[in-house]
Amino acid sequence: MPANLGPEYLAAEERYRQAITNEEKLAALEEMLATIPKHKGTEKMQADIKRRISKLKEEMRVGKKGPHRKELFRIEKEGAGQVIMVGPPNSGKSHLLKTMSKAEPEVAEYPFTTRLPLPGMVQWENVQIQLVDMPPLTPETAQSWMWAILRLSDGLLLVFDLGDDDILDKAEELLRFMEANNLKIKNEGPRTFTEKKALCAANKCDLPGAYDRLELLKEVIGSRMDIVPCSAKTKEGISELCSKMFFDLLGKIRVYTHPPGKKADFSQPFILDKGTTVIDAAREIHKEIAANLKYARVWGKGVFEGQMVPRDHVLHDGDVVVFYT
Numbered sequence: 001m002p003a004n005l006g007p008e009y010l011a012a013e014e015r016y017r018q019a020i021t022n023e024e025k026l027a028a029l030e031e032m033l034a035t036i037p038k039h040k041g042t043e044k045m046q047a048d049i050k051r052r053i054s055k056l057k058e059e060m061r062v063g064k065k066g067p068h069r070k071e072l073f074r075i076e077k078e079g080a081g082q083v084i085m086v087g088p089p090n091s092g093k094s095h096l097l098k099t100m101s102k103a104e105p106e107v108a109e110y111p112f113t114t115r116l117p118l119p120g121m122v123q124w125e126n127v128q129i130q131l132v133d134m135p136p137l138t139p140e141t142a143q144s145w146m147w148a149i150l151r152l153s154d155g156l157l158l159v160f161d162l163g164d165d166d167i168l169d170k171a172e173e174l175l176r177f178m179e180a181n182n183l184k185i186k187n188e189g190p191r192t193f194t195e196k197k198a199l200c201a202a203n204k205c206d207l208p209g210a211y212d213r214l215e216l217l218k219e220v221i222g223s224r225m226d227i228v229p230c231s232a233k234t235k236e237g238i239s240e241l242c243s244k245m246f247f248d249l250l251g252k253i254r255v256y257t258h259p260p261g262k263k264a265d266f267s268q269p270f271i272l273d274k275g276t277t278v279i280d281a282a283r284e285i286h287k288e289i290a291a292n293l294k295y296a297r298v299w300g301k302g303v304f305e306g307q308m309v310p311r312d313h314v315l316h317d318g319d320v321v322v323f324y325t
């Protein structure tokens with residue numbers, strides 16, 4: 001009997017072939033099992049997928065416990081989110097990390113100075129963002145662990161050099177190279193694990209002719225992502241870059257809360273996803289609060305001071321919410 005595999009199954013199977021991490025493999029296998037037509041002709045295939053799932057789960061279980069199987073280049077996430085820098089050599093990735101964090105990457109005029117990923121914490125207002133410096137992403141230098149790191153990240157920061165006359169070619173080359181390696185940029189709507197949000201840091205805006213090249217860059221890639229002109233050297237645009245990383249690339253907001261009758265501590269925000277409702281926020285902050293929530297009051301955007309709001313009220317950056325249980 002022919003298997004008659006549908007497009008959903010075939011797509012999941014393709015994702016399985018392209019998966020790099022165990023989590024990606026498992027997600028794809030489970031989707032294959034869910035979408036495979038259930039009849040006699042596919043019984044062997046179903047059994048085979050089930051076998052692969054349990055083998056992988058066992059590997060992941062053992063790997064987590066044992067000290068030897070740790071993934072070599074997994075970068076432990078910290079702060080509001082993990083942003084990985086991607087770009088051609090010499091665009092100023094290491095210099096940006098040095099300017100924006102306390103990390104001490106090597107910055108040099110000659111290319112290929114950076115050989116390993118280096119994370120640093122960027123303090124912006126009252127939040128921290130993890131920014132990771134990487135070796136350049138070119139066909140000559142890319143290695144499989146680099147793709148894995150990009151896929152596991154929360155967002156990509158594409159760094160280009162506004163002082164470089166070849167900036168357009170280099171930008172297009174990088175995007176093409178990423179697509180050829182199954183990493184697409186997608187800033188709107190739901191994403192699969194081969195699609196990532198991206199923001200562009202158009203670095204070295206202090207150099208002559210930078211703003212003319214910026215206009216050209218906007219024409220070529222501006223429809224696909226936001227572009228922030230900045231300079232690792234003069235710090236121009238760095239604060240806007242951080243704000244866009246937090247609100248747009250990571251899609252986060254800051255919410256403050258305090259027990260009824262007390263004052264809010266504005267140095268201690270709760271970092272939540274954009275679109276979070278009052279009840280979701282309560283769940284993130286304390287399960288017990290969520291379970292017993294009677295009502296909430298909000299001081300902030302789109303409400304009058306201390307307005308009583310329903311559980312599905314959507315919170316905004318800077319809102320203070322007080323839960324009553």
Ligand SMILES: Nc1nc2c(ncn2[C@@H]2O[C@H](COP(=O)(O)OP(=O)(O)O)[C@@H](O)[C@H]2O)c(=O)[nH]1
Binds near residue numbers: 087088089206
């Ligand atoms: N004028 C200027 N030079 C920069 C800027 N950022 C980086 N550079 C210089 O560009 C060169 C390459 O920088 P680096 O951070 O090592 O590039 P990477 O290969 O992308 O990590 C170094 O000589 C830096 O000093 C900038 O904003 N303005």
Ligand SMILES: [Mg+2]
Binds near residue numbers: 093106107114
């Ligand atoms: Mg570098």
